[in-house]
Amino acid sequence: MSQIEALIVDDSMSARFALSRSLEPHNMNIVQAKTGEEGVDVASRGEFGVIFMDHVLPGIDGLQAMEQIRALPQHHSTPIIMCTSNDTQEYIDDALARGATDVLSKPPDGEALNQLLARHLSAPATEPAPTTEHAAPAVESPSMSDDAKLQAIDERLDRLEAMLERLEQNVTQMDTRTRAVARAIADQAGRDLSNRLLRAVVTLKGGAPK
Numbered sequence: 001m002s003q004i005e006a007l008i009v010d011d012s013m014s015a016r017f018a019l020s021r022s023l024e025p026h027n028m029n030i031v032q033a034k035t036g037e038e039g040v041d042v043a044s045r046g047e048f049g050v051i052f053m054d055h056v057l058p059g060i061d062g063l064q065a066m067e068q069i070r071a072l073p074q075h076h077s078t079p080i081i082m083c084t085s086n087d088t089q090e091y092i093d094d095a096l097a098r099g100a101t102d103v104l105s106k107p108p109d110g111e112a113l114n115q116l117l118a119r120h121l122s123a124p125a126t127e128p129a130p131t132t133e134h135a136a137p138a139v140e141s142p143s144m145s146d147d148a149k150l151q152a153i154d155e156r157l158d159r160l161e162a163m164l165e166r167l168e169q170n171v172t173q174m175d176t177r178t179r180a181v182a183r184a185i186a187d188q189a190g191r192d193l194s195n196r197l198l199r200a201v202v203t204l205k206g207g208a209p210k
Contacts, residue, residue, distance in 0.1 A: 003029045004049035004121065009039035009065065010083065011057050013157040015106065019052060019083070022113055036065030043069045048078055050121060052104070055084035063098055070099040079120040083108065 006028040010016045020030045031048070033039040036057045043051065051069065055062040062082060069075050079101040084091065087105045095103050102116055 003027055005029050005031065005047065007031050007033065007039065007043060007046075007048045007051045009033045009036065009052065009057070009062065010054035011035060012054070013160070015054065015083075017157070019108060022108055022110060026117055036060040036062060039065050040068045043075055044072055047074045050117070051075070051078060051080045052083050053080055053100075054106075055082055055086065063095060063100075066095075067099055081116065081120075 004027065006023060008016050008019055008030060010019070010032075011034050016032050016034075020032070023030060028050075031042060031046070033042050036053075037059050039051075039053065040060075051066075053062040053066050053069075057065065060068075062084070066080050066082065069078075069080065080099065082095045082100045082103045083106050084103065085106045087103065092103045101120055104113065104116060
Protein backbone atom coordinates (compact mmCIF):
# COMPACT_ATOMS: atom_id res chain seq x y z
CA MET A 1 0.00 0.00 0.00
CA SER A 2 1.38 3.42 -0.97
CA GLN A 3 1.79 6.05 1.69
CA ILE A 4 -0.87 8.70 2.14
CA GLU A 5 0.37 12.28 2.33
CA ALA A 6 -1.23 13.93 5.38
CA LEU A 7 -1.04 17.57 6.47
CA ILE A 8 -1.54 18.54 10.13
CA VAL A 9 -2.14 22.22 10.85
CA ASP A 10 -1.97 23.04 14.57
CA ASP A 11 -0.13 25.69 16.58
CA SER A 12 0.44 23.25 19.46
CA MET A 13 3.59 21.15 19.08
CA SER A 14 2.28 18.48 21.46
CA ALA A 15 -1.03 18.25 19.57
CA ARG A 16 0.80 17.80 16.26
CA PHE A 17 3.04 15.08 17.68
CA ALA A 18 0.15 13.30 19.42
CA LEU A 19 -1.93 13.20 16.23
CA SER A 20 1.12 12.14 14.19
CA ARG A 21 1.64 9.26 16.61
CA SER A 22 -2.01 8.21 16.26
CA LEU A 23 -1.65 8.21 12.47
CA GLU A 24 1.47 6.02 12.45
CA PRO A 25 -0.45 2.71 12.01
CA HIS A 26 -2.20 4.12 8.94
CA ASN A 27 0.93 4.34 6.73
CA MET A 28 0.95 8.11 6.39
CA ASN A 29 3.71 10.56 5.57
CA ILE A 30 3.08 13.52 7.87
CA VAL A 31 3.73 17.16 7.00
CA GLN A 32 3.15 19.77 9.71
CA ALA A 33 2.24 23.47 9.74
CA LYS A 34 1.90 25.80 12.74
CA THR A 35 -0.49 28.50 11.44
CA GLY A 36 -3.43 28.76 9.09
CA GLU A 37 -1.41 30.84 6.65
CA GLU A 38 1.42 28.30 6.67
CA GLY A 39 -1.09 25.49 6.17
CA VAL A 40 -2.58 27.20 3.13
CA ASP A 41 0.90 27.79 1.70
CA VAL A 42 1.98 24.18 2.22
CA ALA A 43 -1.29 22.87 0.75
CA SER A 44 -0.92 25.13 -2.30
CA ARG A 45 2.48 23.58 -3.09
CA GLY A 46 1.50 19.93 -2.80
CA GLU A 47 -1.22 17.31 -2.96
CA PHE A 48 -2.46 15.65 0.22
CA GLY A 49 -4.70 12.67 0.80
CA VAL A 50 -6.08 14.14 4.03
CA ILE A 51 -5.72 17.39 5.97
CA PHE A 52 -6.26 17.81 9.73
CA MET A 53 -7.02 21.42 10.64
CA ASP A 54 -7.06 22.88 14.16
CA HIS A 55 -9.80 25.45 14.70
CA VAL A 56 -8.09 28.01 16.96
CA LEU A 57 -4.92 29.28 15.26
CA PRO A 58 -2.88 32.48 15.31
CA GLY A 59 -3.78 34.71 12.36
CA ILE A 60 -6.60 33.26 10.29
CA ASP A 61 -8.55 30.55 12.08
CA GLY A 62 -8.91 26.97 10.95
CA LEU A 63 -12.22 27.46 9.19
CA GLN A 64 -10.84 30.34 7.13
CA ALA A 65 -7.72 28.33 6.28
CA MET A 66 -9.88 25.35 5.36
CA GLU A 67 -11.97 27.49 2.98
CA GLN A 68 -8.83 28.79 1.27
CA ILE A 69 -7.41 25.28 0.90
CA ARG A 70 -10.73 23.98 -0.39
CA ALA A 71 -10.59 26.62 -3.14
CA LEU A 72 -7.29 25.18 -4.43
CA PRO A 73 -7.86 22.98 -7.53
CA GLN A 74 -5.91 20.02 -6.14
CA HIS A 75 -7.85 20.06 -2.87
CA HIS A 76 -11.39 20.57 -4.12
CA SER A 77 -12.34 17.10 -2.87
CA THR A 78 -9.55 16.39 -0.36
CA PRO A 79 -10.87 15.21 3.03
CA ILE A 80 -10.33 18.13 5.42
CA ILE A 81 -10.94 17.23 9.06
CA MET A 82 -11.54 20.02 11.57
CA CYS A 83 -9.91 19.20 14.93
CA THR A 84 -11.53 21.05 17.81
CA SER A 85 -12.71 20.77 21.40
CA ASN A 86 -15.96 22.47 20.29
CA ASP A 87 -18.04 19.44 19.36
CA THR A 88 -21.44 21.12 19.56
CA GLN A 89 -23.89 20.34 16.77
CA GLU A 90 -23.99 24.04 15.86
CA TYR A 91 -20.24 24.10 15.24
CA ILE A 92 -20.28 20.81 13.35
CA ASP A 93 -23.09 22.04 11.07
CA ASP A 94 -21.22 25.31 10.41
CA ALA A 95 -17.93 23.54 9.66
CA LEU A 96 -19.60 21.11 7.25
CA ALA A 97 -21.50 23.91 5.54
CA ARG A 98 -18.25 25.80 4.96
CA GLY A 99 -16.51 22.85 3.33
CA ALA A 100 -15.14 20.59 6.07
CA THR A 101 -15.41 16.86 5.45
CA ASP A 102 -15.78 15.93 9.11
CA VAL A 103 -15.06 17.09 12.66
CA LEU A 104 -12.74 15.28 15.08
CA SER A 105 -12.88 16.08 18.78
CA LYS A 106 -9.65 17.02 20.60
CA PRO A 107 -7.86 15.23 22.05
CA PRO A 108 -8.52 12.61 19.34
CA ASP A 109 -9.99 9.30 20.43
CA GLY A 110 -8.20 6.40 18.76
CA GLU A 111 -11.33 4.52 17.77
CA ALA A 112 -13.06 7.68 16.49
CA LEU A 113 -9.98 8.52 14.38
CA ASN A 114 -9.82 4.96 13.09
CA GLN A 115 -13.45 5.02 11.98
CA LEU A 116 -13.11 8.48 10.45
CA LEU A 117 -10.15 7.42 8.30
CA ALA A 118 -11.91 4.25 7.21
CA ARG A 119 -14.96 6.31 6.28
CA HIS A 120 -13.24 9.05 4.30
CA LEU A 121 -10.11 7.36 2.93
CA SER A 122 -11.73 4.07 1.94
CA ALA A 123 -9.10 2.30 4.03
CA PRO A 124 -9.74 -0.65 6.35
CA ALA A 125 -9.87 0.27 9.99
CA THR A 126 -7.01 -0.99 12.10
CA GLU A 127 -7.81 -3.18 15.05
CA PRO A 128 -7.78 -1.30 18.37
CA ALA A 129 -5.01 -2.26 20.75
CA PRO A 130 -6.08 -5.21 22.92
CA THR A 131 -6.70 -4.59 26.58
CA THR A 132 -5.56 -6.99 29.26
CA GLU A 133 -7.52 -7.99 32.30
CA HIS A 134 -4.57 -7.30 34.56
CA ALA A 135 -3.51 -3.97 33.11
CA ALA A 136 -1.97 -1.70 35.71
CA PRO A 137 -4.21 1.21 36.75
CA ALA A 138 -3.15 4.71 35.80
CA VAL A 139 -1.22 6.47 38.51
CA GLU A 140 -2.93 9.63 39.67
CA SER A 141 -1.07 12.51 41.19
CA PRO A 142 -2.64 13.86 44.37
CA SER A 143 -1.36 17.36 43.68
CA MET A 144 -1.92 17.88 39.94
CA SER A 145 -4.74 16.77 37.64
CA ASP A 146 -4.08 15.06 34.31
CA ASP A 147 -5.34 18.15 32.48
CA ALA A 148 -2.85 20.31 34.36
CA LYS A 149 -0.05 17.86 33.58
CA LEU A 150 -0.94 17.84 29.89
CA GLN A 151 -1.02 21.64 29.88
CA ALA A 152 2.41 21.74 31.49
CA ILE A 153 3.78 19.28 28.92
CA ASP A 154 2.22 21.33 26.12
CA GLU A 155 3.96 24.46 27.42
CA ARG A 156 7.29 22.63 27.69
CA LEU A 157 6.97 21.39 24.11
CA ASP A 158 6.21 24.91 22.89
CA ARG A 159 9.29 26.22 24.70
CA LEU A 160 11.33 23.39 23.19
CA GLU A 161 10.11 24.31 19.73
CA ALA A 162 11.04 27.98 20.26
CA MET A 163 14.48 26.95 21.54
CA LEU A 164 15.09 24.74 18.51
CA GLU A 165 14.03 27.54 16.18
CA ARG A 166 16.55 29.89 17.80
CA LEU A 167 19.21 27.21 17.51
CA GLU A 168 18.35 26.78 13.84
CA GLN A 169 18.88 30.50 13.29
CA ASN A 170 22.29 30.30 14.97
CA VAL A 171 23.26 27.27 12.90
CA THR A 172 22.69 29.17 9.65
CA GLN A 173 25.44 31.60 10.68
CA MET A 174 28.09 28.87 11.05
CA ASP A 175 30.47 27.54 8.39
CA THR A 176 29.34 24.47 6.42
CA ARG A 177 31.16 21.76 8.44
CA THR A 178 30.28 23.22 11.84
CA ARG A 179 26.70 23.71 10.67
CA ALA A 180 26.33 20.03 9.75
CA VAL A 181 27.61 18.89 13.16
CA ALA A 182 25.46 21.38 15.06
CA ARG A 183 22.37 20.47 13.05
CA ALA A 184 22.86 16.76 13.76
CA ILE A 185 23.23 17.44 17.49
CA ALA A 186 20.17 19.71 17.52
CA ASP A 187 18.05 17.18 15.61
CA GLN A 188 18.99 14.35 17.97
CA ALA A 189 18.38 16.51 21.05
CA GLY A 190 15.00 17.57 19.70
CA ARG A 191 13.97 13.99 18.99
CA ASP A 192 15.10 12.78 22.41
CA LEU A 193 13.29 15.53 24.32
CA SER A 194 10.15 15.28 22.18
CA ASN A 195 9.99 11.49 22.59
CA ARG A 196 10.31 11.80 26.38
CA LEU A 197 7.51 14.33 26.56
CA LEU A 198 5.32 12.40 24.14
CA ARG A 199 5.68 9.25 26.23
CA ALA A 200 4.45 11.30 29.18
CA VAL A 201 1.44 12.52 27.17
CA VAL A 202 0.53 9.00 26.05
CA THR A 203 0.90 7.68 29.59
CA LEU A 204 -1.40 10.38 30.98
CA LYS A 205 -4.00 9.61 28.29
CA GLY A 206 -3.97 5.94 29.22
CA GLY A 207 -1.98 4.68 26.22
CA ALA A 208 1.00 2.41 26.11
CA PRO A 209 4.15 4.35 25.18
CA LYS A 210 6.45 2.69 22.66
